[in-house]
Structures are given as C-alpha cells and as structure tokens.
Amino acid sequence: MAMTMTQKILAHHAGMENVCAGQLISAKLDIVLGNDITTPVAINEFNKAGFSEVFDKDKIAIVLDHFVPNKDIKAAEQSKKCREFSCSHCISHFYDVGKMGIEHALLPEQGVVTAGDCIIGADSHTCTYGALGAFSTGVGSTDMAAGMATGMAWFRVPSAIKINLTGKLSKNCSGKDVILTLIGKIGVDGALYRSMEFTGEGVKTLSMDDRLCICNMTVEAGAKNGIFPVDDITREYLKNRCERTPVEYTADEDAVYDEVIEINLSEIVPTVSCPHLPENTHPAAELSHIKIDQVVIGSCTNGRMEDMEAAYNVLKGKKVATGVRCIIIPATMEIYRECIVRGYTTAFVDAGAVVSTPTCGPCLGGYMGILAAGERCIATTNRNFVGRMGHTESEVYLASPQTAATSAISGYITAPEEGE
Amino acid sequence: MQTKGKVFKYPDNVDTDVIIPARYLNTSDAAELSKHCMEDIDAEFVNKLSSGDVIVAGWNFGCGSSREHAPLVIKTSGVGCVIAKSFARIFYRNAINIGLPILECEQAAEEICAGDEVSVDFDTGVITNITTNKTYQAQPFPEFIQNIIKSGGLLASLK
Incomplete structure (x- = not known):
C-alpha cells in the first residue's frame, strides 16, 4: 500500500513493511530530547518508575536552553538536576552553558539529528527536524522518560496534508512568511494530528534555514510533524556534520493525502x-x-x-x-x-x-x-x-x-x- | 472512574501558556505549580474550584507548548475531567500518559453551560448534564490507550 514519507519512516522504525493512517504502532527512537523545563519532570518520572539505566547514552540529548544562564534559584536547581542526571548516565549529547544553544537550532547544527531519523522531544517545536527529512515530533515529559528508558514510543500513524510549493520567494520574504501564511490559511488546528508534507518545484528554492523555520512552526497548525524531501540542499547541509549515516525516504507517488494545498512562493508577502x-x-x-x-x-x-x-x-x-x-x-x-x-x-x-x-x-x-x-x-x-x-x-x-x-x-x- | 461537579467553561484554542504560564515553570513541583492553574485565562479559577469539577472547552484545547505541567496542574488542582470538542495532540497524549481523564464530545462541549452540574463516567464515556437532565456519549478511547489508562499511566504500563 502506498505510503507518505512520514509513514515510511514510521513503518521502518516499527519494523513493519507497511503502516496505514490511524494504526497504533510502537517505534524505535533514534534521538530522545529534553530541555531544562521538561527534563526535570521526566527525571522524576524515570526515577519514580524505578528505572536505573537509559536505553542508549548516545541517543539522548539534554539541552539547557529555556532559562540559562539561570534566571533565578529555582531555575538553577532545575538545571542542576539535568546536569547531575546527564553526568550520572554519561549522556553524550548534554549541552550546558558555553556549549548550549536553543535545542532546535543546536541539534541539526551539531549533527545530532539526521535524515530518516525517528525523533521525539519533550518540546513542542521538536517538529523542526522534519526539514532534514526526519520524522520528528513533540511529546511530554512522561513520553521522554519512557523513551529514555526503553528507546521506544507509541504513535498513531498520521494521515497527511500535502503542501505543494511552486515559484520562488521575493527578497523581502523568508520561510517565516511562508509558514505564517500557511497557518493563516488553515488555522491553528488545521493540521491537527496530521503530517504536513512539503513538496513541489519550490522546495529547491528554499534554504535549509527556511525549511527549519517552516517545519518548526507546523505545530502551530496543530500538526504532528512537518517534513521536507531530501535533496541536494539537505545532503550538502548534512555533509561533515552528522555523526550517523542519513537515510533517505521518499513518499510513494500514489500516496494518499487528506488534502493538497498549493502555495505559490512568488505570491507570498x-x-x-x-x-x-x-x-x-x-x-x-x-x-x-x-x-x-x-x-x-x-x-x-x-x-x-x-x-x-x-x-x-x-x-x-x-x-x-x-x-x-x-x-x-x-x-x-x-x-x-x-x-x-x-x-x-x-x-x-x-x-x-x-x-x-x-x-x-x-x-x-x-x-x-x-x-x-x-x-x-x-x-x-x-x-x-x-x-x-x-x-x-x-x-x-x-x-x-x-x-x-x-x-x-x-x-x-x-x-x-x-x-x- | 467517575466524577461529578460544576462546569467551568472556556472557548476554543485554550493554550498551555494560559493553563500554566511559563513564568512559573522554574519548578517541577506539582502542588506549587497548581496554585497557578488557568491563571492567565481565569485568575479566580483555583479559588472557585471544588474537587471533581469539570472543565468544558471548545476546539483544540491545550494547544501550544508540550509542557506536561499543563495537564498535571489541572489534575493536581482537583479537576475531575476535561471535556472538549478536540484536544491539541501533545496535550491529548500527555493527559493519557499522566492519567488526567479527558473526553472529546462536540455536542456536550457545545451545549453544556458554565455552572451546570454534570457527572461523567469516564469508562463508558457517558456525560450527564444534571442541570438540564441531558446525556451525551463521548468517543471511547482505542483499546491500546485504554490499557495505558488502566495501568495507571504510560510508565506503569511499561512495567
């Protein structure tokens, strides 16, 4: 059965030949992410449930970015908790002040995430990494705790909206204007529970920073994830950056979409x-x-x-x-x-x-x-x-x-x- | 699992920032956080709430940030159930994972008014408006999700 790009990544990570929209699956995770607000709650849950080991110290990323350098004593205590947990579990991708960045800019930049990955993050904007051709979605702290313990997460396989991009942005516009226009068009729950799959001739005119920005805000339309096809711009971005080998997935030509939205980039203001x-x-x-x-x-x-x-x-x-x-x-x-x-x-x-x-x-x-x-x-x-x-x-x-x-x-x- | 109480009614797109403003997220202590539940949409909420009361809202309840603190403060402050026309997906997931009863029911969310007395049977999805003597049937959860809830949350279900 024909699958969307998102469905293919999920099927592969669930060890299945095929998945279809609405199906509940359990998928293997390549990266589990948390920040200084959501990780402390996840650590509480992880400990409360009696787990003592993380599933893979190289597949967990903990980034202190919301309130650092710490804004007050309570925030400092939260960071300390993340720091101690990361140290005691030898978390490879722990980013503290001096090394840190805002998580969704940092992880692609540092090559922690790559094409074909299945990623959850206890931060709603985790959907950003779809720009690299990954399935990536925001979850809560309990999901993060379960992900850190087992390396797995449950998902309901999403259906998708196809966004067909044509034309080219004028010089006074960027990816932000594209995603704001799109959210204005479909509303803050216009893509609820669904994937937003970007495609079309216009894709190649968008830089990686534009794509990261666009995928970042797909959650503001309620989407489970946003995703771009892998092309030369992606490959060039990932080159010498990523530690793991990228895997390229493409949507089947006859994949079924709930709807198709046409966006002419030349008309964006x-x-x-x-x-x-x-x-x-x-x-x-x-x-x-x-x-x-x-x-x-x-x-x-x-x-x-x-x-x-x-x-x-x-x-x-x-x-x-x-x-x-x-x-x-x-x-x-x-x-x-x-x-x-x-x-x-x-x-x-x-x-x-x-x-x-x-x-x-x-x-x-x-x-x-x-x-x-x-x-x-x-x-x-x-x-x-x-x-x-x-x-x-x-x-x-x-x-x-x-x-x-x-x-x-x-x-x-x-x-x-x-x-x- | 059942709850009975009076209704607090809110509009569409209630976001997690108004449920628990980020300025309080420098702690993960649920009891302390719950003092600020719904503060930026209804400053009097925590003072008016009695244990078992029900939140009824429109479309896309819990949109925005993934903060699990949002369903957590609603649960900790004593809300018995949230009924909405729809839930934002991360909030929906988080509520299931932490064991906050939620139900999707468009008609109930449309017709039930603020201050009405309602009872909710979470297992059957039957919502009864005692004030108007009207009942509604909410969408039941898929079995997979019911198992998480029956186990007492996601982590307990993994054991």
Missing part, C-alpha cells in the same frame, strides 16, 4: 500574525499604524545564521527608533561566534540593539525581555498567545527577522521593501 493566535495573519504592509515598544529577533524559529544576516542587512548603519528596545539572540554559540567574526554584533550594538547569549528567554515569557501591561512587541518567535511574553495585557506580533528589524528602525510595524 511579508506577513505578521497579530495577537493572540498565530492564525491571525495580515500582510505587514497593512499594519503600519501599529506602534511597537520592543523587538525580539531570535528563538528556535528564527535565531539561525540567515536570520542574523537578514537582521544585519537591515540594521547596519541604522539606528533603532527612540523608545524601542531591540533584543537580538543568536540561537547557538556557533552562530553567536559567527556574528562576532562577521561584525554583525558590532553593527547591532551600534544600531542600539542588545545581543544576548543563546536562550529561549523572552519567547515564552521567561526572562530577557518581559513585557509590561499595554506593551507591544514584534518578535520572530512562534507564539502570540495571551501573556506569552509577559503581562496578559501585552501583545506579541509574529514576523520574519527582516520585518522585525525593519520595524525596529521605524518604531512601527513595517514591511521590508522589495529588494532590500
């Missing part, structure tokens, strides 16, 4: 999600009356090198508007270092922005940019729920790095110009 749902999208050009107090450029969605480059190209030689706080957060230490080497950091500081070491901090209202009542932020992050970045009466507008940086200069939501 700079897009902003207004409060308080990611589906509440509007062209950035229609929002120029909205005054902002803060700009955040970073996160697992948009803290990668191309995002920093986009921000640099807008901010170099310019000044952040008076009354606007602009916070830039490279997502990993490698990106942080590269920003210094390329002179981006100097340009950001000269423009009046601040540059932080990697952290999820402001995206989830943890620290490093919390909003007061009535304040507005344009952010390259992924959620704009009530109170997401601070006070319940504050507002978050989601946008691309180019749109966010352009807005930082004007002090109002501003679409980047074509060719800028």
Whole structure:
C-alpha cells in the first residue's frame, strides 16, 4: 500500500513493511530530547518508575536552553538536576552553558539529528527536524522518560496534508512568511494530528534555514510533524556534520493525502500574525499604524545564521527608533561566534540593539525581555498567545527577522521593501 | 472512574501558556505549580474550584507548548475531567500518559453551560448534564490507550 514519507519512516522504525493512517504502532527512537523545563519532570518520572539505566547514552540529548544562564534559584536547581542526571548516565549529547544553544537550532547544527531519523522531544517545536527529512515530533515529559528508558514510543500513524510549493520567494520574504501564511490559511488546528508534507518545484528554492523555520512552526497548525524531501540542499547541509549515516525516504507517488494545498512562493508577502493566535495573519504592509515598544529577533524559529544576516542587512548603519528596545539572540554559540567574526554584533550594538547569549528567554515569557501591561512587541518567535511574553495585557506580533528589524528602525510595524 | 461537579467553561484554542504560564515553570513541583492553574485565562479559577469539577472547552484545547505541567496542574488542582470538542495532540497524549481523564464530545462541549452540574463516567464515556437532565456519549478511547489508562499511566504500563 502506498505510503507518505512520514509513514515510511514510521513503518521502518516499527519494523513493519507497511503502516496505514490511524494504526497504533510502537517505534524505535533514534534521538530522545529534553530541555531544562521538561527534563526535570521526566527525571522524576524515570526515577519514580524505578528505572536505573537509559536505553542508549548516545541517543539522548539534554539541552539547557529555556532559562540559562539561570534566571533565578529555582531555575538553577532545575538545571542542576539535568546536569547531575546527564553526568550520572554519561549522556553524550548534554549541552550546558558555553556549549548550549536553543535545542532546535543546536541539534541539526551539531549533527545530532539526521535524515530518516525517528525523533521525539519533550518540546513542542521538536517538529523542526522534519526539514532534514526526519520524522520528528513533540511529546511530554512522561513520553521522554519512557523513551529514555526503553528507546521506544507509541504513535498513531498520521494521515497527511500535502503542501505543494511552486515559484520562488521575493527578497523581502523568508520561510517565516511562508509558514505564517500557511497557518493563516488553515488555522491553528488545521493540521491537527496530521503530517504536513512539503513538496513541489519550490522546495529547491528554499534554504535549509527556511525549511527549519517552516517545519518548526507546523505545530502551530496543530500538526504532528512537518517534513521536507531530501535533496541536494539537505545532503550538502548534512555533509561533515552528522555523526550517523542519513537515510533517505521518499513518499510513494500514489500516496494518499487528506488534502493538497498549493502555495505559490512568488505570491507570498511579508506577513505578521497579530495577537493572540498565530492564525491571525495580515500582510505587514497593512499594519503600519501599529506602534511597537520592543523587538525580539531570535528563538528556535528564527535565531539561525540567515536570520542574523537578514537582521544585519537591515540594521547596519541604522539606528533603532527612540523608545524601542531591540533584543537580538543568536540561537547557538556557533552562530553567536559567527556574528562576532562577521561584525554583525558590532553593527547591532551600534544600531542600539542588545545581543544576548543563546536562550529561549523572552519567547515564552521567561526572562530577557518581559513585557509590561499595554506593551507591544514584534518578535520572530512562534507564539502570540495571551501573556506569552509577559503581562496578559501585552501583545506579541509574529514576523520574519527582516520585518522585525525593519520595524525596529521605524518604531512601527513595517514591511521590508522589495529588494532590500 | 467517575466524577461529578460544576462546569467551568472556556472557548476554543485554550493554550498551555494560559493553563500554566511559563513564568512559573522554574519548578517541577506539582502542588506549587497548581496554585497557578488557568491563571492567565481565569485568575479566580483555583479559588472557585471544588474537587471533581469539570472543565468544558471548545476546539483544540491545550494547544501550544508540550509542557506536561499543563495537564498535571489541572489534575493536581482537583479537576475531575476535561471535556472538549478536540484536544491539541501533545496535550491529548500527555493527559493519557499522566492519567488526567479527558473526553472529546462536540455536542456536550457545545451545549453544556458554565455552572451546570454534570457527572461523567469516564469508562463508558457517558456525560450527564444534571442541570438540564441531558446525556451525551463521548468517543471511547482505542483499546491500546485504554490499557495505558488502566495501568495507571504510560510508565506503569511499561512495567
């Protein structure tokens, strides 16, 4: 029976010839991931259930990224717990301050995840690695604990929506505008329980950073996973990076999809999600009356090198508007270092922005940019729920790095110009 | 497994950030976390709640972050069951894994009002609105999932 790309990966990891949508399976895991918020809960469950050994010390990744360098004593205790667990179980992929990055930027960069993998992570944005041609999905801490103990997880095999990409993005747009447009089209539960499989001629025009950003936010449409086919861009990205051999899967030509959505990349415009749902999208050009107090450029969605480059190209030689706080957060230490080497950091500081070491901090209202009542932020992050970045009466507008940086200069939501 | 209590009603797309805001996630202590259950959507929730009460909501309940703290605070604060038109997938999974009773039932979620007295039989999926004297049949779980629940959660089912 014909299978989607996701179904093929799941079938292989379940040791089965075939699977079909709706089937419940138990699959072998290549990587089990957790962070400093979700891992402590998983450790509690792991210990409470009486497990003493992890299934494979090389297949577990623990990344301290949400509240590090630790924002307070309680957060420090949580990190300490992760550190001690990682040390006592000799976890190979443990990332602490100085080495860490935001997990979903870090794991692909460091070659911890690769094409063909079956991955669970106790973080909803684990779906990011679909960009590499992996099946990757977010779970909770108990699933993480079970995964660490057994190397297995149960799944209901998802059906899929096919997203057929054609055309090519204009210079003032990026992967962020694509995924925001798509979420605006299908809604925050438009892909609930399902895969979003990207395909078509347009795929080859998207960089790996664009694909990672697109897959990252498929969860904001309710999807179980997002996935891209493996092509030369993927192979080039994985080369000399990945420790394990990538495995390439392709969807059967006659695979069945619940629906097919056509996206012409040439028609995408700079897009902003207004409060308080990611589906509440509007062209950035229609929002120029909205005054902002803060700009955040970073996160697992948009803290990668191309995002920093986009921000640099807008901010170099310019000044952040008076009354606007602009916070830039490279997502990993490698990106942080590269920003210094390329002179981006100097340009950001000269423009009046601040540059932080990697952290999820402001995206989830943890620290490093919390909003007061009535304040507005344009952010390259992924959620704009009530109170997401601070006070319940504050507002978050989601946008691309180019749109966010352009807005930082004007002090109002501003679409980047074509060719800028 | 049964519960009986009054209804707290919420709209579509209740996200895990309003169920348990991230500013409190610097601890994994369930009792401490549950003091802030539903704080950003209903600041009075924990003061008004009695053990066994029921949350009724619209589509996509529990969307957003994968934080298991969300179903955990709902369970720890004494909620007997969550009824929704649909659940976001990670929340759905987490609720099963930690043993928070949840039921999908579009009609019940549509018709039951805030403050109604309801009883829920989690094993049969029968929801009874005592206030209006109307019953609803929720979707039963697949057997595979029922076994996880009967074992007392995912980790217990692995033993």
